[in-house]
Amino acid sequence: MTPHVRPSSRALRRMQTRERILGAAIAEFRIAGMAGADVNAIVTAAGVAHGTFFFHFPSKEHVLLELESREEARMAAEFTRFLDVRHDLTTVLTEVVGLVTRLEERFGPVLFKEILALHFSPTRPNRDEWTDHPLIVLLVREIERARGDGAGDHPEVDAFYSAAFFLLGIYGVLTTTTNSKTRDTMLAQHVASVRRGLTMKEN
Missing domain, CATH: 1.10.10.60 (Homeodomain-like)
Structure with missing residues (x-):
C-alpha cells in the first residue's frame, strides 16, 4: 500500500x-x-x-476546461450512485436530463453556453476521445445493458451514437428554449423519442 x-x-x-x-x-x-x-x-x-x-x-479556455472536467467528474459520481439501484432505461434517460438541467441551474445560462461552446469547438485545447468523458461512458454502458436485457433490441442501434444524440438533444433544448413548461415538454418528448428509437425494429 x-x-x-x-x-x-x-x-x-x-x-x-x-x-x-x-x-x-x-x-x-x-x-x-x-x-x-x-x-x-x-x-x-x-x-x-x-x-x-x-x-x-495558459488561456481563459483552460479555465473552462478545468471547470468542465470537475463538473463531469461530479456528475458522473452522482450518476454512478443513482445506478447503484437498477432502473429501466426511461428512468435512466430522465435522470440524465435532470443532471444536465441542474448543471445549467448551477452555472447560469451564460456560463452553461460557454462550456458547451468550448466542448464542441473544433479549436478546443486538448482534444480528447469520448471515452475520456465519464458521463457518456456510463450512459453508453446503460444503453448496452438495456439492449442486453431486451429493452433496446433494434439491430442497428449504436450505443455511443445514441448516447451522443440524446445529450446533444438536451443541450439543444436548454440553449434555445427559455420557457420552463415548453422545456419540460420538449425534454420529456426527447426522452420518449430516443427510447422508442432504441427499441423500434425495422420491418
Whole structure:
C-alpha cells in the first residue's frame, strides 16, 4: 500500500491560489462570458498578480476546461450512485436530463453556453476521445445493458451514437428554449423519442 504523502506548504499554497483564480474566473464568466471576461478583474478578485493567472491557466479556455472536467467528474459520481439501484432505461434517460438541467441551474445560462461552446469547438485545447468523458461512458454502458436485457433490441442501434444524440438533444433544448413548461415538454418528448428509437425494429 502506497503511503499517503501530504503536499508541501508551497504546493498547498499553489493549490489554494489556483482555486482562488478559478473561483474568480467563474464568477467573471457568469457575468461577461469567456470572451468578454477581463483577466485584470479576475486577478484583482483573486488577489494575485496578472502573470499568476497565466502560470496556472495558459488561456481563459483552460479555465473552462478545468471547470468542465470537475463538473463531469461530479456528475458522473452522482450518476454512478443513482445506478447503484437498477432502473429501466426511461428512468435512466430522465435522470440524465435532470443532471444536465441542474448543471445549467448551477452555472447560469451564460456560463452553461460557454462550456458547451468550448466542448464542441473544433479549436478546443486538448482534444480528447469520448471515452475520456465519464458521463457518456456510463450512459453508453446503460444503453448496452438495456439492449442486453431486451429493452433496446433494434439491430442497428449504436450505443455511443445514441448516447451522443440524446445529450446533444438536451443541450439543444436548454440553449434555445427559455420557457420552463415548453422545456419540460420538449425534454420529456426527447426522452420518449430516443427510447422508442432504441427499441423500434425495422420491418
